[in-house]
Amino acid sequence: xxxxxxxxxxxxxxxxxxxxxxxxxxxxxxxxxxxxxxxxxxxxxxxxxxxxxxxxxxxxxxxxxxxxxxxxxxxxxxxxxxx
Amino acid sequence: xxxxxxxxxxxxxxxxxxxxxxxxxxxxxxxxxxxxxxxxxxxxxxxxxxxxxxxxxxxxxxxxxxxxxxxxxxxxxxxxxxxxxxxxxxxxxxxxxxxxxxxxxxxxxxxxxxxxxxxxxxxxxxxxxxxxxxxxxxxxxxxxxxxxxxxxxxxxxxxxxxxxxxxxxxxxxxxxxxxxxxxxxxxxxxxxxxxxxxxxxxxxxxxxxxxxxxxxxxxxxxxxxxxxxxxxxxxxxxxxxxxxxxxxxxxxxxxxxxxxxxxxxxxxxxxxxxxxxxxxxxxxxxxxxxxxxxxxxxxxxxxxxxxxxxxxxxxxxxxxxxxxxxxxxxxxxxxxxxxxxxxxxxxxxxxxxxxxxxxxxxxxxxxxxxxxxxxxxxxxxxxxxxxxxxxxxxxxxxxxxxxxxxxxxxxxxxxxxxxxxxxxxxxxxxxxxxxxxxxxxxxxxxxxxxxxxxxxxxxxxxxxxxxxxxxxxxxxxxxxxxxxxxxxxxxxxxxxxxxxx
Ligand SMILES: Cc1cc2nc3c(=O)[nH]c(=O)nc-3n(C[C@H](O)[C@H](O)[C@H](O)COP(=O)(O)OP(=O)(O)OC[C@H]3O[C@@H](n4cnc5c(N)ncnc54)[C@H](O)[C@@H]3O)c2cc1C
Numbered sequence: 001x002x003x004x005x006x007x008x009x010x011x012x013x014x015x016x017x018x019x020x021x022x023x024x025x026x027x028x029x030x031x032x033x034x035x036x037x038x039x040x041x042x043x044x045x046x047x048x049x050x051x052x053x054x055x056x057x058x059x060x061x062x063x064x065x066x067x068x069x070x071x072x073x074x075x076x077x078x079x080x081x082x083x
Numbered sequence: 084x085x086x087x088x089x090x091x092x093x094x095x096x097x098x099x100x101x102x103x104x105x106x107x108x109x110x111x112x113x114x115x116x117x118x119x120x121x122x123x124x125x126x127x128x129x130x131x132x133x134x135x136x137x138x139x140x141x142x143x144x145x146x147x148x149x150x151x152x153x154x155x156x157x158x159x160x161x162x163x164x165x166x167x168x169x170x171x172x173x174x175x176x177x178x179x180x181x182x183x184x185x186x187x188x189x190x191x192x193x194x195x196x197x198x199x200x201x202x203x204x205x206x207x208x209x210x211x212x213x214x215x216x217x218x219x220x221x222x223x224x225x226x227x228x229x230x231x232x233x234x235x236x237x238x239x240x241x242x243x244x245x246x247x248x249x250x251x252x253x254x255x256x257x258x259x260x261x262x263x264x265x266x267x268x269x270x271x272x273x274x275x276x277x278x279x280x281x282x283x284x285x286x287x288x289x290x291x292x293x294x295x296x297x298x299x300x301x302x303x304x305x306x307x308x309x310x311x312x313x314x315x316x317x318x319x320x321x322x323x324x325x326x327x328x329x330x331x332x333x334x335x336x337x338x339x340x341x342x343x344x345x346x347x348x349x350x351x352x353x354x355x356x357x358x359x360x361x362x363x364x365x366x367x368x369x370x371x372x373x374x375x376x377x378x379x380x381x382x383x384x385x386x387x388x389x390x391x392x393x394x395x396x397x398x399x400x401x402x403x404x405x406x407x408x409x410x411x412x413x414x415x416x417x418x419x420x421x422x423x424x425x426x427x428x429x430x431x432x433x434x435x436x437x438x439x440x441x442x443x444x445x446x447x448x449x450x451x452x453x454x455x456x457x458x459x460x461x462x463x464x465x466x467x468x469x470x471x472x473x474x475x476x477x478x479x480x481x482x483x484x485x486x487x488x489x490x491x492x493x494x495x496x497x498x499x500x501x502x503x504x505x506x507x508x509x510x511x512x513x514x515x516x517x518x519x520x521x522x523x524x525x526x527x528x529x530x531x532x533x534x535x536x537x538x539x540x541x542x543x544x545x546x547x548x549x550x551x552x553x554x555x556x557x558x559x560x561x562x563x564x565x566x567x568x569x570x571x572x573x574x575x576x577x578x579x580x581x582x583x584x
Contacts, residue, residue: 017368040534044368047527051375059237059526 001079006053007072013052014068017044027069035068045071055079087111089564090335090345092322093508095123096550097542098351099305100557103158106312108565113345114314115337117321120299121306123351123507124514125550127297130496133438135386137498137506138514139298140428140440141169141400142550143286148582150225150286151551154558156577160308165301166292169429170398174291177263178403178485184260185399188290190216197260207251211261214247218278219285224546224555227574229567239278240525245409247277255408262409263402266424268548269379269444269513272409274520279547286551293398293429297437298550322352325360331537332361349560351542354517354529355510365534376523379515379548380415381500383445385475386438391491395431402426403485418449418474421481438495443478447500447511454501461501471497516544531560539563 001009011025020035031037037045046062049055049071055078065071089105091098094116105112120126124138144151145166155162172192173185182200187193190212198205218239223231244265248258262272267283294301306316320341325348326334335343350357358365358373395401403425404412414423422443430439447454453467461467475497479489500512509516517523524547530540539560543549546556562570 017371018366040532041366041368043527044366044372047372047522048368050522056241059241060234 001053001076003072003076006076006079009053010049010068010071010075013048014045017048025068027067027072029068030066031068049075053079084342084344087113087343087345089113089347089349090115090343091349091351092335092357093117093123093351093542094121094302094316095351095507095542095553096125096302096305097553097557097560098123098349099302099309100154100158100554101349101351101541101561102309102314103160103305103312104558104561104570105564106309106314107158108561110564112309112314113343114309114316115320115322115335115343116316116318117338117508118506119319121316121318122298122302125298125302126506127299127437130386130438133388133495134297134299134436135438135440135496136294136297136428137384139294139301139550140426140442141174141287141291141293142166143283143291144289144551145292146290147584148578149289150227150578151554153227153574153578153581154554156581157574158305158308160304164295165304167295167432168398169291169293169400169432170396171291173396173399174287175263175400175402176396177260178401179256179259179407180405181407182256182260186263186287188288190288193288197257200260201252201254201257204252204254204257208257208261211248211251214251215281215284215288218281222278222282223571224559225282225286227571227578229571236278237525239281240276241521242277243273243521244275244277244280245272248272248409258409259404259407259412262412263404265409265413266402266426266444268519269413269515270519271413274518276519276521276524279519279524282547283549283552286549293432295436322360325357325535325538327361327364327535330364330535332535347537347539347564349539349541351540351557353509353513353542354540354544356508357538357540358533361535361538369534373529376529377518377520378509378511378513379518380413380444381447381503381509381512382442382514383471383474383500384498385441385478385494386496386498387441387492387494388439389430389489389492391488392431392433394488395427397431397433398429399431400427400429401487403482403487405481413444415444415446418445418470419477422478425478425482427482427487441478441482443474445474445500447504449474450499450501454504458502458505471499515548516542519547531556531563 088110089112091114171188175186197208320337324336325332426442428440503512530545541556541560543553
């Protein structure tokens with residue numbers, strides 16, 4: 001998967017499950033302040049990411065993500081490791 | 084209307100332990116149970132004057148200084164007469180088609196038993212059990228140590244039992260013997276986090292006890308203490324609704340039309356059941372995830388009696404596995420298949436007052452036709468009774484083919500996944516709640532905190548299965564109200580003193 005495909009997949013997942021609109025989904029969007037998501041939402045997000053992208057996310061690294069851009073980077077990195 | 088500090092829903096062991104911890108810390112608490120008997124899967128029932136256990140056959144970690152004993156000591160539960168030790172030198176006999184091996188309450192002895200059969204693998208066996216021991220010690224709510232290493236915790240909860248087994252041995256026969264306790268959490272080796280398997284295994288390998296007067300006597304002892312500490316228990320109060328305002332539960336409503344209010348609600352019932360009451364207040368991200376979580380297997384239990392028990396060694400459980408491949412150990416096929424595993428709960432125990440049970444993994448699917456009938460209708464349904472009898476006959480025939488003398492067995496009753504569902508409210512009658520795979524445990528687990536701010540969940544689905552897992556889940560959930568660190572420190576002190584003594 002290239003980076004654009006990953007960005008699209010992550011965004012689709014967020015729109016479907018978290019009812020977020022596309023205009024909010026920017027790499028600079030912060031989870032808490034811009035997207036209104038809390039730590040429990042983050043766990044749900046982790047599970048959906050893993051299921052939809054078929055990757056196992058490094059939980060320690062996932063704990064550090066603060067923006068959507070961080071998520072794209074992390075998933076991209078993990079999918080590269082897999083291939 | 085009285086306002087409680089905490090209303091607890093369900094009276095399974097996790098709920099009662101929560102009630103005990105909270106009342107010990109001077110919280111006002113009430114427990115609401117849908118049935119006329121408390122205890123959930125720890126309850127016993129009496130038929131023809133004999134008491135039978137439903138889901139409390141044996142427990143680990145009850146020797147002085149072990150985690151369950153420590154928790155009960157902390158809660159001031161008098162343990163005399165409740166439990167009796169099974170045979171420490173071999174409490175579980177695992178019968179595989181081509182070999183038989185005993186697990187003992189002693190790592191060395193178990194390693195030696197296995198090494199006698201798998202001579203060339205003795206080094207791998209030792210290293211495997213060393214790893215089990217090491218991993219079990221890392222759980223903060225098992226060792227009561229709040230200072231744990233997050234990175235190694237992640238590792239043991241993200242690595243499957245199968246992956247670990249593969250690093251030690253590739254022989255399916257030995258892998259099957261090491262993975263046999265998948266029966267006790269209901270998760271296949273490829274899916275279960277090694278951490279969970281290690282705790283379940285370790286808890287038994289230090290001490291194993293049966294329940295002298297059944298799970299019910301244990302539950303009753305817990306409830307006496309709970310009530311002495313001011314706790315209230317309301318029976319036949321089935322929770323049917325939760326009223327939410329501003330993301331907080333304002334009112335708990337039961338089928339009898341009563342309302343209960345509290346600052347906090349702890350639910351000890353199946354997560355899918357509790358969240359069904361508040362579904363419209365939850366994000367799709369959560370409900371979609373919840374809907375996709377599978378259930379653990381259910382069980383079918385035959386209750387009855389071996390009039391003649393001399394064929395069985397005293398104080399030992401027997402497991403009869405059909406296959407010697409780890410991915411087949413707990414497989415559930417169709418109702419007419421030979422069961423993958425048959426469990427006899429210590430049939431030769433003269434010391435206990437309860438009747439005997441034979442258990443196999445089963446599926447709700449086998450009984451789909453009858454799932455909408457009420458218990459009286461089922462009782463009188465010829466076809467339902469007939470399928471139960473056919474399955475029981477098959478089990479007995481299989482046991483006979485494995486050399487068990489079944490001539491003196493008399494079947495008294497048979498429970499199915501429908502019985503479990505109706506009595507316990509577990510989805511599809513699952514024995515261990517949700518399927519405890521890597522996807523649903525550790526950081527990915529449901530609870531204790533939830534998207535509803537004053538709702539905590541507890542119970543086997545939130546941590547790991549079995550009475551010990553459920554009890555510890557209660558401790559963990561209460562930790563959110565009282566402070567987990569201070570709770571663990573108090574427990575650690577008792578554990579430390581008892582180990583020294
Ligand atoms: C056949 C079988 C054998 C087992 N053998 C063993 C064993 O030998 N050793 C061991 O350690 N573990 C064993 N287990 C597992 C063990 O019994 C469970 O892990 C444990 O008892 C679960 O406790 P819990 O607190 O999670 O909830 P549960 O026991 O599931 O209790 C839930 C309670 O909530 C009540 N409830 C449900 N819905 C509502 C509602 N709407 N309103 C009010 N109340 C409600 C139910 O009636 C029930 O009382 C066995 C399980 C089974 C099924």
